[in-house]
Amino acid sequence: MLEHLSKLRKQQKWSLQETADQLGMAKSTYAGYESGYREPSLQSLSHIADLFETTVDFLIGRTDQEQDYIEITNLLEKPDAKISIDEKPLSADEIVDFVAFVRLKRSIKEKKI
Numbered sequence: 001m002l003e004h005l006s007k008l009r010k011q012q013k014w015s016l017q018e019t020a021d022q023l024g025m026a027k028s029t030y031a032g033y034e035s036g037y038r039e040p041s042l043q044s045l046s047h048i049a050d051l052f053e054t055t056v057d058f059l060i061g062r063t064d065q066e067q068d069y070i071e072i073t074n075l076l077e078k079p080d081a082k083i084s085i086d087e088k089p090l091s092a093d094e095i096v097d098f099v100a101f102v103r104l105k106r107s108i109k110e111k112k113i
Helices: 005-010 016-023 027-035 042-051 091-110
Strands: none
Touching: 005 016, 005 027, 016 027, 016 042
């Protein structure tokens, strides 16, 4: 079920023990998840996904996408989609300003390199 666990752990260059320590569980428990001998609880799945900065769907093989990205510029084309900051929805103009700010910041950073 958790076919991606070993790959994610090895990408981080973590041992089984290091990974288990970060999750606050026994090495044998985590190793059981990787081998398929044990199945994690929903809470454990959530912690594992957070640790590896991925989604539960990726961990259990429902998707091949490690990350769940949303293209912000696509939000302007979807009137029912909402994005907020500090629990206040952004207007279309604020989204455009946000995108412009990030693009400017990235271009400045690329010029420094």
